Every structure is written in C-alpha cells, then in structure tokens.
Amino acid sequence: MFKSGQLEELICLVSALDRDALIDQFHSYQANFPLDFTPEFFENTPLERLRHIFLALCLQCQRLPEQAMIHAA
Numbered sequence: 001m002f003k004s005g006q007l008e009e010l011i012c013l014v015s016a017l018d019r020d021a022l023i024d025q026f027h028s029y030q031a032n033f034p035l036d037f038t039p040e041f042f043e044n045t046p047l048e049r050l051r052h053i054f055l056a057l058c059l060q061c062q063r064l065p066e067q068a069m070i071h072a073a
Contacts, residue, residue: 014055032061
C-alpha cells in the first residue's frame, strides 16, 4: 500500500511525463502481469488517458516507477 506522500508524488511525476517518456515507462515498468500495448495504441491514445492507465498500473502493482528514468524525462 502506498503511503499518502508516495501517492501524491506518483501523481505529480506521472502528470509531468510527456508522451515519449511515458511510453518509455510503460516499456520498462516491471508489472506483475504482461503488458501488451501496440505502437498504434500509444500513438492514437490521448496523452491524459495514457497517464491515467499508467497511474492505474502503478496502483495495481503497488510499485513506483523507476525514479532514475522519471528524472531523466
């Protein structure tokens, strides 16, 4: 379970990602289940929806994304 500060940090970090950085996060995220998104999905889905899906992924897996990758974005 995320601590309240971690949840707020996660929301701020995800909201700051641009499309390319967000796609990189999807590709490198170590989920508890397989992720199978096509390049067309990433291309055609609005950025806010991708952010929402990634946030939901992090919440479901109860894991923050790699901090080093986020700070490089």
